[in-house]
Amino acid sequence: MAPHDTPRPLRFVFRGQVVEIPRGNPQQTVLQWLREDQHACGTKEGCAEGDCGACTVIVAELADDAEGSAAVHADGLALRTVNACIRFLPTLDGKALLTVEDLSPPDGPLHPAQEALVRCHGSQCGFCTPGFTMTLAALHEHHARAGTQPSRAAVSEALSGNLCRCTGYRPIVDAGLQMLPAGGSAPALPLQGVREQLQSLHKLHSGHTLHWPHSDTPFWAPRSEDDLAALRLAHPDARLVAGATDVGLWVTKQMRTLPGMIWLGDVASLRQMQEREGSLLIGAGVPLEDAWQALARHWPTLAEMGQRFAGPPVRHAGTLVGNLANGSPIGDAAPVLIALGARLHLRRGEEQRSLLLQDFYLDYMKNQLQRGEFITGVSVPLDTRASAPPGQPGWQVQAHKLSKRWDCDISAVSASFALRLDGSGDEARIADVRLAFGGMAGVVKRAAHTEAALRGQAWTEATLKAAQAALTQDFSPLTDLRASRDYRQQGCAALLQRLWLATRPTNPLPASAWRINAVTAHRTEEAL
Amino acid sequence: MGAVHTTGPVGQSLPHESALGHVTGRSAYVDDLPELQGTLHAALGLSPVAHGRLLGIDVAALKAQPGVVAVFTAEDIPGPNDCGPIVHDDPILAQGELRYLGQPVFAVVAQTRDAARRAAALAAKVIQHEPLPARFSLREAHASGEHVVPPMRLARSASGAGVASAMAQAPHRLSGQFSLGGQEQFYLEGQISYAAPQDDGGLKIWCSTQHPSEMQALVAHALAWPQHQVQVECRRMGGGFGGKESQSALFACVAGLAAARLRRPVKLRPDRDDDMLITGRRHGFEFDWAVGFDDAGRLLALDVTLLGHAGHSADLSPPVMTRALCHIDNAYWLPEVSLLGALPRTHTQSNTAFRGFGGPQGALITEVIIDHIARHLQIDPLAVRQANWYGQDGDGERNTTPYGQKVVDNVMPALAAELVEQARYTQRRADIATFNAHSPVLKKGLALTPVKFGISFNVNHFNQAGALVHVYTDGTVLVNHGGCEMGQGLHTKVAQVVAHELGLELTQVRITATDTSKVANTSATAASTGADLNGKAAQDAARKIRERLAALVATGWGCAAADIAFRQGQLHGPRGQSLSFKDAVGQAYLARVQLWADGFYATPGLHWDRQTLNGRPFYYFAYGAAVSEVLLDTLTGEWKLLRADLLHDVGQSLNPALDIGQIEGAFVQGMGWLTTEELVWHPQTGKLLTHAPSTYKIPTANDVPEALHTRLFANRNVEDTIHRSKAVGEPPLLLAFSVFLALRDAVAACGAPGCQPPLSAPATPEALLRAIHAVQA
Structure with a gap:
């Protein structure tokens, strides 16, 4: 028996104690475990698909890499809000789980988030409230420790993965502001001793793979890339899972039985991000939230797409590479990374290779991954970072998505553009261009004809029109529940127009002239 | 006293x-209650087709699934197989005919919820059926005379000459069609019933319901038991919004049936997707309208046909249509009016109550018509509204609703005037015109819309x-x-x-x-x-x-x-x-x-004639108004609500914080209905494709502007209500009309003066872009 096939109990910290579970069904979700096994019913099921946030819990782990992590950092711990409804129980191994019941002892004082929610009338039916409470509690912990205060927009953004059907949100956002008074607020999550407990679990597990056997769905959580590679070869039918934000639904909605799961969220080396040889390398285990913040640091124009890409709990659980590997034609990461010229790094046993992301996708939900192979990471060349103001020579990068709702919606169209101008004014020519679209075909792909209509041309309205006309040669999109074929085509043409308006050599429009989120209402204090 | x-x-x-x-x-909801020993779990097997003849169910195959304890079909129901609240046309489990995709056909009871769900998911395999042609189009069903109840008519002529004559003589006439989508309640806690046999042969049912007495009656009816043998309890719901008024019944009846037959506690909690596939929601409407008006925009004649999307059965559709007809007037005097309300039958979920109960649909069409009038005359829509308010003199001739009730508590003119002032409507109207003149891509829109909403059940004895x-x-x-x-x-x-x-x-x-x-x-x-x-x-x-x-x-x-x-x-x-x-x-x-x-x-003083649609159905009216300002991206149809000012009349408030919570919650919910919340059925199969929050998009915190100003209008109910307060649950949903019409205003800014954006609801980015392209053409 290989070392990674030695079973051991699952261990994690819950209610201040180390819980040890020798056997179980790895497809059980954290929410089912809480509600059905623990009879801890404070955490609710609203949708069982990670879209409503009623099941929001906090997962704490030892902070291995504070740098660049978007987690809340507290006492050597990294805290993240996640959806318990699509999180498989054994992925908690070596971590701590906090639920709404942990925020205040019976008959004890309320957590500041709870207190503020009561004071602001932030609950009506109350069913979504535990989820909002947990999101606010994590936000509170961050700001209490940093000594900062969130803006109203930041609170709304933090809450965008929690749905409330009663209040209209205003009182909940108020609570998020009021829980952090100007004079500061003390950290309030019950984290005493958790770090030490996790350290002792870490020591006990001593870097060995967790193997949690099950007749249908054996579960492995390797700790090293070599172990992962060996497991992947040994169990090529097992499903690789990094965040389970899609695979979770295969179980909760489609009631599939997975033929084994290999969890790569605990492979430390895959959770690294680094700049190397002119590229940003993002490991396969890096949460989407962390990865996108890193991308947005290099390409600030990508920030808005990051905020609109799923809700925060999904971004904390899911990974950037998971979104790429999943390969959905409506995934939001692929268009951006294809436009940026990203490369995937793959490994099969000891063999490693890399290929351009744009070459990875073959057909609808088909890709280049070989049996026994997995993606270790993605590297994004930094050469397209904007080097000049709009309209001037250099690269410009844009990312857009069209959807019915601003936040946390699946794109009807997702598009990303990288465009390099040479020369300026009347001399300006498009030296290079990469246009990648999602939602327009069975795979995310570049618009070859449209690019050809642009490449080498002067960046004029006539060129734009030619490119818009060429779009129909590249794509013949479908009508579905998200949008009609016509809207997808018109939307893509409109997004190209945005590109032109914002980057044209003469009189480029500032973002505030074409981006609705760059405009805010004139404050009307006299009316208040 | x-x-x-x-x-x-x-x-x-x-x-x-x-x-x-x-x-x-x-706080415990039904699914949080400690489970009784021996509790079993039920799941429903759903029709895989929109219309078909049910030939059989392979019950043996279901019983052979792991953990399955029992399977129930329509034949197992001892009493009438019906949970219809008014018309008895709502089978609990399908019998003979499959009437929509998602209709419960059988119930599996198993040791665990997971086992029950897995077995029920075999529905498409175990249901033997012969497909029949299905009908999804409201207009086609109407044309072929398929209605769940006969169409209703409401006409009133102040002059005695009638609408046709007033229309013919009106200085201006407009007509059109308007399409308005439905809305899913999206209560965060889904439907659930948990039934437990009692030692005296009775049943106790914990049910997430707005109507425990009806659940009791319908469960007893289905079991052919006396009502005193069934007890229904509900401490709280995780939201209802009308969706748990009649439609909690199917779940209560199935859980009750299984518990009574098995003598075991049985819990039925459908998954969110099943909940949305099984239950109905707010009625979508199609309207044909014609209006005659004068130079000031005064409504002289109004003729509207309303088609309400009833679905496969009547459910609460008849009173929903009644309320729609009784809210066509919204806040306006309609001297000559003729209305036809029809409820075509289609092979889809049976639509039901949802906050406003037809009132929002009825009132919206008139607000859309007023917007058309204003654009036609090229005057501010607010001026047209002001020209049409009901009179303030209780005995004046401009005070009688089309259904014959005198409006004696009208505060609309004063309330609107106060809001115009508070929201700086006039100044902002001018600012927006300037902005739009200088902004090629982004356009702003502004609208003030009023609400007058009748309070009381339209059926006397419910009061x-x-x-x-x-x-x-x-x-x-x-x-x-x-x-x-x-x-x-x-x-x-x-x-x-x-x-x-x-x-x-x-x-x-x-x-x-x-x-x-x-x-x-x-x-x-x-x-x-x-x-x-x-x-x-x-x-x-x-x-x-x-x-x-x-x-x-x-x-x-x-x-x-x-x-x-x-x-x-x-x-x-x-x-x-x-x-x-x-x-x-x-x-x-x-x-x-x-x-x-x-x-x-x-409630005193109510009378209502269901045949003539005349009487005093409402004890009093609640009033409100809202001003919304939107920003529209004319390239893509994306938009954002920049500011909203809400002023609403709750009489003398029992609890201002709770009332403001209702007003804001209703406003945001109404905004969702009219913008992002699009329901899509597959055009061929009739499957509801938007059956979960991944595909059906209710507003998030980011959709609510920082500039949301909500105030209570200083008022006191003229009627002797509880501490002179007014009801607040439904009326403020209509405040969201201002968002829709502000969007129409922004679209109109893309076209020539006097253009009429063909904007349907919900105003998704796609619908908005279509309207933008239409006015630009």
């Missing part, structure tokens, strides 16, 4: 009675309520009443009313679960009437106890009972005497005075 000498918590912004439970996760008030010997009070708590704060308001009546702090008063074994024959908690009806009933009960205590103490103090005041936990006599409430209760107990009382209330 003497003057009420009490002071107490009425009118204060007290937190929701369950707020602490909500934030700590300790009644009962309550029980118990005072225990330590002076604490327990209240039970017929209304259900779904988040709206009803229990808080009723507790405030009782505490106020007895001069107590709110902490002295507790409310218990709504329970058919306590208050019988209750009406649905619906039509915004919860606090009006149950508050009055609880006040009646509390007042009886107060009067008994006062009578007893007055004897000792030698004063009149009416001179004793109850405040701050004390009874106060006219000569400075005082006695704690607790001591008074103690004395009363020893004196063998009854310390519990029932209360009852029936």
Whole structure:
């Protein structure tokens, strides 16, 4: 028996104690475990698909890499809000789980988030409230420790993965502001001793793979890339899972039985991000939230797409590479990374290779991954970072998505553009261009004809029109529940127009002239 | 009855009675109740086709699935296979005919919920059927005369000449069609029923429902049992919004059937997707309209055909249509009006109650028509609205609704004037024109829309309520009443009313679960009437106890009972005497005075003729208005609400914080209905494709502007309602019309003056872009 096939109990910290579970069904979700096994019913099921946030819990782990992590950092711990409804129980191994019941002892004082929610009338039916409470509690912990205060927009953004059907949100956002008074607020999550407990679990597990056997769905959580590679070869039918934000639904909605799961969220080396040889390398285990913040640091124009890409709990659980590997034609990461010229790094046993992301996708939900192979990471060349103001020579990068709702919606169209101008004014020519679209075909792909209509041309309205006309040669999109074929085509043409308006050599429009989120209402204090 | 000498918590912004439970996760919903030993779980097998002949079900294959204990089909129902609330056309489980994709056909009961769901998911394999042609189009069904009930007509002619003549003589005429989508309730807690056999042969059912008495009656009906054998309880719902008025019945009946047959507790909690595939929602409407008007935009003649999307059965569609017809007028005098309301039958979910209950659909078409008039005349839509307000003189000729009720409490002109001032409407209208003139891509839009909403059930006999008030010997009070708590704060308001009546702090008063074994024959908690009806009933009960205590103490103090005041936990006599409430209760107990009382209330003065659609269906009207400002991206149709100002009339508020919560919540919910919340059915199969939050998009926190200004209009109900308050649940949903019409305004800024954007609802980015391209062409 290989070392990674030695079973051991699952261990994690819950209610201040180390819980040890020798056997179980790895497809059980954290929410089912809480509600059905623990009879801890404070955490609710609203949708069982990670879209409503009623099941929001906090997962704490030892902070291995504070740098660049978007987690809340507290006492050597990294805290993240996640959806318990699509999180498989054994992925908690070596971590701590906090639920709404942990925020205040019976008959004890309320957590500041709870207190503020009561004071602001932030609950009506109350069913979504535990989820909002947990999101606010994590936000509170961050700001209490940093000594900062969130803006109203930041609170709304933090809450965008929690749905409330009663209040209209205003009182909940108020609570998020009021829980952090100007004079500061003390950290309030019950984290005493958790770090030490996790350290002792870490020591006990001593870097060995967790193997949690099950007749249908054996579960492995390797700790090293070599172990992962060996497991992947040994169990090529097992499903690789990094965040389970899609695979979770295969179980909760489609009631599939997975033929084994290999969890790569605990492979430390895959959770690294680094700049190397002119590229940003993002490991396969890096949460989407962390990865996108890193991308947005290099390409600030990508920030808005990051905020609109799923809700925060999904971004904390899911990974950037998971979104790429999943390969959905409506995934939001692929268009951006294809436009940026990203490369995937793959490994099969000891063999490693890399290929351009744009070459990875073959057909609808088909890709280049070989049996026994997995993606270790993605590297994004930094050469397209904007080097000049709009309209001037250099690269410009844009990312857009069209959807019915601003936040946390699946794109009807997702598009990303990288465009390099040479020369300026009347001399300006498009030296290079990469246009990648999602939602327009069975795979995310570049618009070859449209690019050809642009490449080498002067960046004029006539060129734009030619490119818009060429779009129909590249794509013949479908009508579905998200949008009609016509809207997808018109939307893509409109997004190209945005590109032109914002980057044209003469009189480029500032973002505030074409981006609705760059405009805010004139404050009307006299009316208040 | 003497003057009420009490002071107490009425009118204060007290937190929701369950707020602490909500934030700590300790408030229990049905699925959180500790499960009884031996509990089994049910799941429903759904029709895989929109229309078909049901030939058989392979029950043996289902029973062979792991963990399955039993399978029930329509044949297993001892009583009538029907859970229709009005017309008896709603099978619990399909029988003979499959009527929509998603219709429950059988129930699997298994050891675990997972096992039940896995077996039920075999539905497409085990249901033998022969497909039949299915009908999804409202207009086609109407044309072929397929209706769930016969069409309704409402006409009124002030001149006696009739609409056709007024239309012909009008200086201006416009006509058009308008398409308005439906809306999923999206209560966060899905449907659920948990039924447990009792040792006396009865059943107790914990059900997330707005209508426990109807659940009791329908379960008894299906089991062919007397009603006294079924007890239904609901402490709280995780939202209802109308979706748990009639449509909780199917789940209650199936859980009840399984529990009664198996003599085991059975819980039925459908997954969100199944919930949305099985249950109906707000009716989408199609309108054909024609209007005649003068140079000032005054409505001279209005002719509207309303097609309401009933779905496969009647459910609550007839009263929904009645309310739509009764809200066509919204806040306006319509001298000549002719309305036809039809409810075509299609092979889709049966649509039902949803906050507003047809009222929003009826009122919206008139607001859309007014917007057309204003654009046609090229005057501000606000001016057209102002020209058409009902008169303020109760006996004037401009005060009678098309259904014959006099409007005697009209505050619309004053309320709108106040809002125009507060929201700086005129200045912002000018600012927006300037912005739009200089902004090539982004355009702003602005709209002020009014609400007048009739309060009472349109069916007289539902306007009644009962309550029980118990005072225990330590002076604490327990209240039970017929209304259900779904988040709206009803229990808080009723507790405030009782505490106020007895001069107590709110902490002295507790409310218990709504329970058919306590208050019988209750009406649905619906039509915004919860606090009006149950508050009055609880006040009646509390007042009886107060009067008994006062009578007893007055004897000792030698004063009149009416001179004793109850405040701050004390009874106060006219000569400075005082006695704690607790001591008074103690004395009363020893004196063998009854310390519990029932209360009852029936709304006075209502009458309604269902044949002629005439009478006084509403006790009074609630009013409001909103101004919304939007920013539209004319390249993509994306948009953002920049600011909203809401001014709403709740009479004299029982609890301003709860009322503001209802107003803002309704506004945002209404905004979702008219913008992002698009329902899509597959055009061939009829499958609802938007059956989960991944595909059906209700608003998020980011959709609500920082500049959201909500105020209560200073008013007092002219009718003798509970503390002169007004109902608040539904009316403010209509405030969201301002968002839709602000979007129409922004689209119009892309076209020539006088253009009419062909904007349908919901105004998704796609619908907006289509309208933008139309006005640019």
